[in-house]
Amino acid sequence: MQTPLTQKPRHGFQTDDPLLEPIAEKVQRGERLTFEDGVTLYRSGDILAVGWMANLVRERLHGDLAYFNVNRHINPTNVCVASCRLCAFGRKKGDPDTYTMALEEAWETAGQGLTEAVTEFHIVGGLHPDLPFEYFMELVSGLKQRYPQVHIKAFTMVEVAFLAKRGKMTIEEALERMKAAGVDSCPGGGAEIFSDRVRHIICDHKIDGSEWLDTARLAHKAGLKSNATMLYGHIENDEDRVDHLLKLRAVQDETNGFQTFIPLSFHPDNTALGHLPKSTGMTDIRQIAVSRLMLDNFPHIKSYWQMVTPKMAQISLRFGADDIDGTVIEEKIYHDAGAETPQGMRRRDLERLITEAGRIPFERDTLYREVTRSEDSFTIAV
Ligand code: V47
Numbered sequence: 001m002q003t004p005l006t007q008k009p010r011h012g013f014q015t016d017d018p019l020l021e022p023i024a025e026k027v028q029r030g031e032r033l034t035f036e037d038g039v040t041l042y043r044s045g046d047i048l049a050v051g052w053m054a055n056l057v058r059e060r061l062h063g064d065l066a067y068f069n070v071n072r073h074i075n076p077t078n079v080c081v082a083s084c085r086l087c088a089f090g091r092k093k094g095d096p097d098t099y100t101m102a103l104e105e106a107w108e109t110a111g112q113g114l115t116e117a118v119t120e121f122h123i124v125g126g127l128h129p130d131l132p133f134e135y136f137m138e139l140v141s142g143l144k145q146r147y148p149q150v151h152i153k154a155f156t157m158v159e160v161a162f163l164a165k166r167g168k169m170t171i172e173e174a175l176e177r178m179k180a181a182g183v184d185s186c187p188g189g190g191a192e193i194f195s196d197r198v199r200h201i202i203c204d205h206k207i208d209g210s211e212w213l214d215t216a217r218l219a220h221k222a223g224l225k226s227n228a229t230m231l232y233g234h235i236e237n238d239e240d241r242v243d244h245l246l247k248l249r250a251v252q253d254e255t256n257g258f259q260t261f262i263p264l265s266f267h268p269d270n271t272a273l274g275h276l277p278k279s280t281g282m283t284d285i286r287q288i289a290v291s292r293l294m295l296d297n298f299p300h301i302k303s304y305w306q307m308v309t310p311k312m313a314q315i316s317l318r319f320g321a322d323d324i325d326g327t328v329i330e331e332k333i334y335h336d337a338g339a340e341t342p343q344g345m346r347r348r349d350l351e352r353l354i355t356e357a358g359r360i361p362f363e364r365d366t367l368y369r370e371v372t373r374s375e376d377s378f379t380i381a382v
Helices: 020-029 035-043 047-062 103-111 133-146 157-166 171-181 196-202 209-221 238-255 281-294 310-316 347-356
Strands: 065-069 071-074 120-123 151-154 225-232 258-265 323-326 360-363 371-374 377-380
Touching: 020 035, 020 047, 035 238, 035 281, 047 065, 047 281, 065 347, 071 103, 103 133, 120 133, 133 151, 133 157, 133 171, 157 171, 157 209, 171 209, 209 225, 209 238, 225 238, 225 281, 238 258, 238 281, 258 281, 281 310, 310 323, 310 347, 323 347, 347 360
Parallel strands: 065 323, 065 360, 071 120, 120 151, 225 258
Antiparallel strands: 371 377
8 A cells, every 4th residue: 555645834945055045946846956056055054954955855756655675685705806995895815804605605694584574685795806607697596596576686887897797798798697597676886986086096996987877877778777876975075976966867867777876974994994084974964965956866865774873864864865775684894894883673673763753664675666564474566
């Protein structure tokens, strides 16, 4: 059952910042914002006014609904050729604390999350120099065989491009092989920041921004939905952030293949950028609001509770976010980089966060269809 959207009396827009007034007029008329508007939103001192506008757009799209899912992360290997300065998870081949899951182990680990009837496996990992393309296809097809009801969201655009190269095939061929093996959609990682200047410093050895965007275009053309991320709170500036959002918006105008945008706050611990400070609540909340306002063609903005903490994710539901991600169960990438959040949460905890934010919890599958549960099984509305 689709919950009806609520209509509430709305107080008018008020701000101490005159630069926001023309932007608020555009937002109220449903007009597209410009690069300059984006920079103004990042620099405005009136965060409540920025949040008011983002909330207006969020409620226009989703009313009071707030989405979450029951998912499990699987990171098949931490061996990675890229050595990104931003990352605390990847290890060089031969380092003492590397791991690579045997296929049986990955299939079994996946099953350990089924106590709450997981609807999604989220699979991302290192760029392993030796694992063949077939390892990843077997991993996916084995999961599909064992858990046919579970949606497989696997491989960032960086992994897709790397695996195509490893398998000596075009990206189009790699995507077709992935689909045939059972990949249902792609996660949004690896986008980081598209600016070449910043990318050279934080993640020099992986595909550049335009290759990431081209690979996303091809994935959408192949019929796979995907997400998009942006890593913020390191050495990027406001212009880099707006540039990133506008590049995503332009691809979305062409393909309509992105479902959700997820801003990821940089966690510096144990990375080569460990001297940088952690992002603050104000930066996190502003990032959500500006993303909602600039990405007018993205259906969903996710405030990923693992990254920003459950408390901030909850508050974000009033600042533009409509999704807080899922149960996750076992997270490695941000916890290696110092995240202090729990590794997973139960459905009822996510529902409580949402309800206490005055929103209506809506359990979704990866494609945002409603999930209805009885005991430990579920059905998906189609
Ligand atoms: O691409 C790596 C980021 C991403 C750090 O699609 C870091 O629903 C912060 O793809 N501090 C991978 N971030 C995660 C990812 C993802 C996560 C949640 C939801 C979805 C989705 C996708 O993690 C990487 C990189 O941008 N990352 N290291 C770090 N130290």
